[in-house]
Amino acid sequence: MSIEYLGLSEINGPLIVLEGVRDAFYEEVVEFVVGGKKRKKGKIVAVEEDKAVIQVFDNTDEMSLKNTHTRLSGHPMEIGLSLEILGRTFNGLGEPVDGLGRIKPEAVRDVNGLPLNPCMREYPRNYIQTGISAIDALTTLIRGQKLPIFSGNGLPHDQLAAQIVEQASLGEESKEQFGIVFAAMGVKYDVAEFFRRRFEDSGVSSHVAMFLNLSNDPVAERLITPKVALTAAEYLAFEKGMHILVILTDMTSFAEAMREVSASKGEIPSRKGYPGYLYSELAALYERAGIVQGKEGSVTQIPILTMPNDDITHPIPDLTGYITEGQIVLERALHQKNVYPPINVLPSLSRLMKDGIGAQYTREDHQDLANQLFSSYARVGEARDLASVIGEDELSGTDKKYLQFGARFEQEFVAQGADENRTIEQTLDIGWELLHILPKEELDRIDTKILAKYYT
């Protein structure tokens, strides 16, 4: 048994300094017993000879320099895993909170994970039909992709994520084993409850593992929650051969927590007070998506983040966009027009789309149609700008057609029911129907043969 240390040298926010320790190592997990009963966990974030700086995954209330016993665990943060985690609910550290008792672990994994060797990855190509036109046609989701939803407060990102999960998992792939790992970081109770109920209603809850750190839970725990969840996802995918969809919400709270802890450590801030390693930390999470050569399963990530002040250039969405393979951007103006889902397709992008669509996967006209819709909808913006200056009546005939196209594109293509599940054919056909509003010579992104076949 390892040595227990009595007393602490310093408490500062979520950080604790312990002196006189022997054999502590970087990232080691420590356990505290406060006042003889209350248990807390933490990890070592810096060591210097016999002095260790420990970050507590809990608040430091009731802790004093005298009443705390500290025990070094001898291992980094780990989590016990087995197939039993499906259908269960855990706190942010991976401890069960649903009253159903502990799970019997079949494997124990370090939550920090290890980088996936790029040589051993398989490039993702299989598309996932979500039944949502704006996503399927224009920002196609690919199995093994990381595709975040950039949203704002008050926008229906939760509904959208839930709809994606339901429709993607109930699709044609139902023969294969699928699972959902849901990680909540600092979200409201209502949000977590919303997802729980939606999973239950659609009958998938026995395939879901939920890791919840709610907004009133300890901030420092939030930093470990996504790592715990992704470790579980990797286990299910690469050791149990399941196709796992991971929902991470809300990445903004995760980054805020990092800033809070970094500030209390007295680190030098870089952009907007966030620590210099924000990019590396985010990448360490997002890169844990993908497919491994010779393994059955896959990890697909849909992180949700609320852009502070709807600003896409804010460091959190900005750095995220540089790591993830595209983004789905929700826009307040569309939401106000009562368009659901309010996806602004222009800044939205799926980087893996090009290799996962076309004759082999969806339909031969998909890429050309998508390019044309993007290009034409970008023209709509110009026509609207002009109309706001000179008035709609003064516009040229073509520009008027663009206005008409824009309105119908938003109302008929982007907008759809909260439980409407469109096939890819339906989606593409709506796209062609809308393009018929525009004169043929305006369709300059489509191969002549495709145009002849579909524009009739």
Added chain:
Amino acid sequence: MSVTGTIFGINGPIVTIKGNLGFTMSEMVYVGEKRLVGEVIGLTKAQTTIQVFEETTGLHPGELVEGAGKAISVTLAPGIITNIFDGIERPLQLIGEQSGAFIPRGVNVDLLDRQKKWQARIMIKEGDTVSGGMVIAEVPETPAILHKVMAPPEVEGAVLWAAEDGAYTIDEALAVVRTKTGEEKELTMTQQWPIRIPRPIQRRFPADRLLVTGQRILDTLFPIAKGGTAAIPGGFGTGKTMTQHQLAKWSDADIIIYIGCGERGNEMTNVLEEFSQLVDPKTGNLLMDRTALIANTSNMPVAAREASIYTGLTLAEYYRDMGYHVAIMADSTSRWAEALRELSGRLEEMPAEEGFPAYLASRLSAFYERAGYVENLNGTDGSVTIIGAVSPQGGDFSEPVTQNTKRFVRCFLALDKSLAYARHYPAINWLTSYTEYLHDLEGWYVANAGTDFVACRNELLHILTTESRLNEIVKLIGSDVLPDDQKLILEIARVIRLGFLQQNAFHQEDTFVPIEKQLQMMKVILYLYEKCRKLVEMGMPMALLKEDQIFEKVIAIKYDVANKELYKFDEYHQSIDDFYQKLLETNA
């Protein structure tokens, strides 16, 4: 006897040792029981500071640190091309075979294959004098690359013994040389070179040869010279990586070093897969046969990310020394700058702008200055071209990395968000991009592309800038009120944008376009402009001109005329003449 010490403190990738125990700056060290690779980056009387190139989880104070007695270096020998390395030249394929899908800590592998026997043709014999850089043997490394084994730069002396032609590993002696100091030195295929020190050259030449990329907007409007430097800045989703991939695939460099610095894992997998299948149209060899990849993805340790750029540069310089033209794709230099920032923060250095260290500018300039068209020590010519992607924060070009990069590169290819939103690719903005090489390359264009190439190019750019001026007016009052000659400029500019600037990377013919076709395309567009202008001057309205399909026909040239069917351009000139005659006759 190597220097040793024990760990005092650990903070992320930074490890400190108490006291000054005789380590040297930039020395490679092995840290802890797992012998993690690190580098000495700070020395004071009280403390030695080390950055570790691997995750430090599990490291204890008190563990041993051992100096390797040499600066952090790369191993240079046959086996580099077609390989994929991490930031400190460890082969990822081999690590994968040894350790499975995930990269463990403290992995111990040979940097290059030491068992494989390479067929060598020995180029020296007993009694010869060798000097630094001289080719002592030739080894076919891939179907595309003849590896020239050179004497290390510092070696000079007489050959006492030379091996026969035959198969050798990279460690076996090919020759023994008596140096001037009387030492006997064994020469093998292997050299070691510290990554932070440029390899020596004789002299530099002006950069006056085009790096042909087959990308119209580059070759025509914003050319890069061999041995030049270019930066590609752009927010996320604007197509930096796509542009880099296109350049890596189609540029006429002999060798490509592709550095994925802090980028996505799937992207590197994609390059690896695609390059192993695609055939270089010029040589018929696989693209991978001329490519080496360095993949330090964003979730791999940050210190190795910082080193990866230098590792790539050193490999490039090594092949340049053999007389090859090497192009480096660095994607992305911002991640490298951020790695500097992260490490600087851990060292608690005084930050300058936006938290970046004050030495950001000097590091960037030192990096880009290692490019150049040079005469090597052995008298051959070679070049290193650096094309660096920049990922500005928030897509804002006024941030420190973009601004400092701008000072040290001579070609700036600004990617534009609104072009990318409209899926106009490559989304290079023709108004904010620039190149300083055009003047240097004029001679090359005259000799290789045609005397009128630069004049056509300038006229094209002139039409585009006029269009942007007119667009300001259109935004306010609409296009209907413009006079017809200005409407014509808008129409021709549209033809240039769609038919010339937009290039489809996924189209078999359009993905690479030879210079001759680029010139012919420009000529057709300008001929159309000239004829239309005459018609407009005669008082014909633009609406009448636009009734004809000729504009659409010219736009479709990029798809309709294959790269090998340049004779078809005559038909287009004929069609324009017919169009002109027809309008004259019907509206005279």
